[in-house]
Structures are given as structure tokens and as C-alpha cells.
Amino acid sequence: EVQLVESGGGLVQPGGSLRLSCAASGFTFSDHYMDWVRQAPGKGLEWVGRTRSKASGYTTEYAASVKGRFTISRDDSKNSLYLQMNSLKAEDSAVYYCARVGVTTIQGAYYYSLDVWGQGTTVTVSS
Amino acid sequence: DIQMTQSPSAMSASVGDRVTITCRASQGISNYLVWFQQKPGKVPERLIYAASTLQSGVPSRFSGSGSGTEFTLTISSLQPEDFATYYCLQHNSYPLTFGGGTKVEIK
Numbered sequence: 001e002v003q004l005v006e007s008g009g010g011l012v013q014p015g016g017s018l019r020l021s022c023a024a025s026g027f028t029f030s031d032h033y034m035d036w037v038r039q040a041p042g043k044g045l046e047w048v049g050r051t052r053s054k055a056s057g058y059t060t061e062y063a064a065s066v067k068g069r070f071t072i073s074r075d076d077s078k079n080s081l082y083l084q085m086n087s088l089k090a091e092d093s094a095v096y097y098c099a100r101v102g103v104t105t106i107q108g109a110y111y112y113s114l115d116v117w118g119q120g121t122t123v124t125v126s127s
Numbered sequence: 128d129i130q131m132t133q134s135p136s137a138m139s140a141s142v143g144d145r146v147t148i149t150c151r152a153s154q155g156i157s158n159y160l161v162w163f164q165q166k167p168g169k170v171p172e173r174l175i176y177a178a179s180t181l182q183s184g185v186p187s188r189f190s191g192s193g194s195g196t197e198f199t200l201t202i203s204s205l206q207p208e209d210f211a212t213y214y215c216l217q218h219n220s221y222p223l224t225f226g227g228g229t230k231v232e233i234k
Binding site for chain 2: 109
């Protein structure tokens, strides 16, 4: 069974740091791009960022709202994804989901879209 | 950044109704669009990808259409388990962007 399990959430003061983890199982983790998505309480979904696979150079992309403060990394030997969050602000409070990026080929075009999500971990930034 | 505008933001409908949700992109995204369903307290689930391809296991009453800047998600006959919030997501270019969501409530 394909599974993603996030951990590491909690209460942190503004300006503080937190590291989230996502443990993957049931699929070949190293083959997949992986994303982080967040959802503030009562709000919609916001894409946070992406790490590509080793084959694509482990390169990363970020939303403007987190660029320079958050860092996405992965350890394929541990089937794990990470989100290092620094200089946290109140507006970073949210449920953070990790999600697998599935690849589908349709008529020669490649579609990279989020196909499996973890249950999420809650981050609260407050003094 | 590409802005995704979803409409309506909320709606009331009855079981058996045909429901249409629209997502408009601020610039062309070909068909790099995904629809998700999220029930209260639950994780989002992919319904449709590549704008019109139904995710395996999703009931055929769900369908997606569109290309370029305008997309629709249609539920042909709303069922009790379909009351949820629906989101579109463009993945044509970075940063990926979600629509604001459409909450479908029971009338």
C-alpha cells in the first residue's frame, strides 16, 4: 500500500525553526518528485514546494511566500522527505501535507501531478 | 504567477442535481490541470488529471473538460458522498497554484 506519513509538527514561536519529515512506503520513493502543500485553518490549499528526483538532479522549486526561509530535501536511502522551516511567521500556521508527484504520459506529453497525499502534520506559530 | 479563479466559491445543491464548477487560469495552461476533492477533516483526493482524465476508482459521474484558460468539473448527478470542497490546481508552470476552492453544500 502506498503511504506517506508526516511528522514533526508542533507549536513554535515566531522566528523559530521546525523540521518536518515525511516517511514514504509502498512505492519506489527515489523515482518520484515530491511536494509539500499546506492548508491554513479554514482556508484553501497552498503549494509550498517541490523536490525532483535524483534523475532530475534533486532540484527544488518554492512558492514565493516561503522561498529563502524553507528548504526541501530528501534522503532516498531512508525513503524520507523533509521540510526545514526557518524564520517562521504566524501566517505559516497550517496543516502541512507531503504529496507524491505521479507521472502520466498521454499522447506523448508528460503530466506531473500530485496523486498521493499524507495525512498531514500541524504547525502552529504563536508566542 | 498564474492565478486560478474558481467559481462559485460555494453552492447549495440537492442530491441528483447536475453540478458544474469552473476554474479560470490567468494565462494559458494547456491541459495541465488537476481537480481534487476534500471532505471535512480529510486529505485531498485527486479526481481528475490532465483536465479530463478520470482517476482510477473515481465514479464516472465526475468529468472534467477544458483547455487553455477555462476548465470545468461536472458532477452529473450529485450523491450524498459528494458534498465536499473541490479545488483545481495548475501545474503548467511554477509556482503551482490552486484555485480558491468550491464548497458544495446540501440544499
